Amino acid sequence: MAKVTNYISEAFTELKSNVTWPEWAEVQRLTIIVAVFSVIFALVTFGVDKGFEVLVAKFYALLKN
Template sequence: MTKFANYISEAFQELKANVTWPEWAEVQRLTIVVALFSVIFALLTYGVDQLFVKALEGFFNILK
């Protein structure tokens, strides 16, 4: 158990001393970029899904 506590302690020390954290403005800007990309990707996925739905409906209507 001592090894685990030591590991956690050293991990926090490394986070405090060696990690360079971004500025708040950069965090906000990158969050907006990720949110916009997620919305665009979701819309593209929806569009491709609808395209496949229409294609399959057309294919099965031909088979009737």
């Protein structure tokens, strides 16, 4: 258990002293960029899914007739 506690303590020390953290404005800007691209990717995925749904429905309708 002492090894785990030591590991966590050293990890926090490294995060405080050795990691260069971005400025808050940069974090906000990058968060907005990620959110916008996530929404765009979700909409594209939705569009492709709906397109395949229509194609499969038409294919099965052709097979039925």
